Amino acid sequence: MAGTGPQVARSPLELLNNQAAAEPPLLVKHAGPVIFSVVGFIAAAGANWATRRPLLSGVHRYVLIVGGSMAAGIYVEKKRAEHLATRDAMFRHYIELHPEDFPPYERKQFKDLFQEWIPIR
Template sequence: MSAHLSAIDLLKLGDEDRKKPFLNQYWPYIIGVPFGIGTGVMINFGTRRPVFSGIQKHVVGVAGWCALLNYVQNKRDAYFAEKDAVYRHYIELHPEDFPTPERKKLADVFEPWVPIR
């Protein structure tokens, strides 16, 4: 992959070029399991029963939380995909607004350092 990409090249990178974070695909389950178990525990605590009695409440809670968070993740992915498509379309229509940035050396970016004693 080139070190210097234009704006449209950055948006056209395919899935094989982008590395997704590990937790990005598992966060609904990592959060859904404790929340689902906690929901069953809180229901039992509120009704003055032993906290882990009625295991079906815990199973339904885990399934419900995981399904809800999975739905949220899918909506979030669709939102960002649409947002990227709008950006890509705008950049394709107006390439003059997005010139390829010129290369700079690090020495040109930093100001000279003057020690103050």
């Protein structure tokens, strides 16, 4: 099956194209909101424990805190994606303006990387 393997970037600009990037797994894709929600749930349970209330009392507080923390997680993930996109755009623009600083890659083979072995006795 030719052409099904990972694509090899031949220049630094091709690394920033993101065309060969795989879709992240579902859990990784939504890790921020999930982590924020779990922390919000633990915070609400901790507040109940600290005030010596039953652990699951005040379900409305759990719903509000978990919902708010999930919204905060979505907001943080969105801002992070915007920041990374801006950073990649800056890198791409710099590479386009200074191509002499970023020569194309030369593929190396293993035979070129290893030195000749000489036994020392």
